[in-house]
Amino acid sequence: DGTINKIAAGEVVERPASVIKELVENSIDAGAKRIEVEIMAGGTSFMRVTDDGCGMTMEDAQMAVKRHATSKIREADDLVTIGTLGFRGEALPTIASVSRFSMMTRRAGDELGTSVRITGDGEPQVEETGCRVGTTIRVEDLFFNTPARKKFMKTTHTEGGKISECLTKLALSHPEIAFRFISNNKVSMTTPGTGRLEDAITAVYGTQAGEALLTVGFEDTDVKITGFLTKPSMIRSSRNWQTFIVNDRLVESKSMSKALDNAYHSLLPKAGYPLAVLFIEVPQRSVDVNVHPRKIEIKFEDEGRMFKAVYKSVLDAIRPSGQ
Ligand code: ADP
Numbered sequence: 001d002g003t004i005n006k007i008a009a010g011e012v013v014e015r016p017a018s019v020i021k022e023l024v025e026n027s028i029d030a031g032a033k034r035i036e037v038e039i040m041a042g043g044t045s046f047m048r049v050t051d052d053g054c055g056m057t058m059e060d061a062q063m064a065v066k067r068h069a070t071s072k073i074r075e076a077d078d079l080v081t082i083g084t085l086g087f088r089g090e091a092l093p094t095i096a097s098v099s100r101f102s103m104m105t106r107r108a109g110d111e112l113g114t115s116v117r118i119t120g121d122g123e124p125q126v127e128e129t130g131c132r133v134g135t136t137i138r139v140e141d142l143f144f145n146t147p148a149r150k151k152f153m154k155t156t157h158t159e160g161g162k163i164s165e166c167l168t169k170l171a172l173s174h175p176e177i178a179f180r181f182i183s184n185n186k187v188s189m190t191t192p193g194t195g196r197l198e199d200a201i202t203a204v205y206g207t208q209a210g211e212a213l214l215t216v217g218f219e220d221t222d223v224k225i226t227g228f229l230t231k232p233s234m235i236r237s238s239r240n241w242q243t244f245i246v247n248d249r250l251v252e253s254k255s256m257s258k259a260l261d262n263a264y265h266s267l268l269p270k271a272g273y274p275l276a277v278l279f280i281e282v283p284q285r286s287v288d289v290n291v292h293p294r295k296i297e298i299k300f301e302d303e304g305r306m307f308k309a310v311y312k313s314v315l316d317a318i319r320p321s322g323q
């Protein structure tokens with residue numbers, strides 16, 4: 001069983017940032033209003049995600065760390081139309097199998113919570129414990145038992161940067177959740193959780209960005225695009241500051257990035273890339289998010305149509321009068 005977990009770890013857990021992404025997505029699924037992430041040494045030695053979500057019963061908690069026992073897939077059909085963010089039910093067991101893992105969790109209605117500890121391939125140690133409502137997961141010494149994988153990690157600076165980038169995008173995709181990110185004992189990012197995307201953008205990218213926003217609002221039959229991009233005063237040297245959320249899922253799509261850049265550059269100087277956060281809503285059946293085990297890349301049934309929609313939404317934002 002441990003062997004299976006370790007093999008799968010390569011697909012789900014590539015580096016500390018993949019662990020953070022899985023844990024934070026679970027917190028989001030659990031209905032958290034506040035999520036705190038703390039790391040040390042770029043996440044290589046220590047990562048902790050604390051949420052105030054629904055928590056788990058002792059039974060749930062035990063199930064959660066068992067392979068394939070807990071998938072949110074209820075029916076085969078969900079493989080095509082994935083409603084919730086998580087869908088494989090393997091993240092926690094996989095992460096636990098390559099780290100020193102511990103979890104504390106309690107539901108609001110329960111007097112006592114549960115603590116689960118797992119070290120690598122070891123058996124889970126489960127106990128009742130006093131703890132606050134919600135879930136805290138701690139992952140230490142990632143890849144301590146898989147030296148080959150450990151070698152693939154980059155410097156703590158690089159790994160920490162990946163976590164920061166990933167958290168920034170998760171925070172932007174959920175302006176209704178208050179995020180707090182602490183790295184090496186310093187608070188490096190917070191968002192207010194007001195539900196207003198402008199507030200989240202201002203919190204993570206600064207007031208200058210917040211003051212340079214152009215509103216995106218586009219609708220064409222079953223495609224809806226909303227969000228913000230920035231005026232040329234906030235142009236960036238890379239696409240790192242572009243976030244795409246399709247049906248509540250943070251994704252990467254080369255064609256959407258290209259549509260955004262092309263539209264922007266068709267009207268404004270080619271100095272760099274605009275900062276942008278775009279929410280795209282399309283019928284679930286017209287997207288395929290199963291193209292990669294880490295489910296980041298997205299494919300549209302009609303890529304050409306989506307390209308045009310993003311292109312047009314950006315043009316409209318830059319020229320609101322539509323002349
Ligand atoms: P998946 O998200 O695909 O279901 P995971 O391995 O990521 O699989 O999580 C397993 C299960 O553990 C989840 O389905 C959920 O029931 C529970 N769980 C994980 N993290 C949390 C959390 N932060 N709060 C509440 N429940 C959680």
Ligand code: MG
Binds near residue numbers: 022025026085086087
């Ligand atoms: Mg999950």
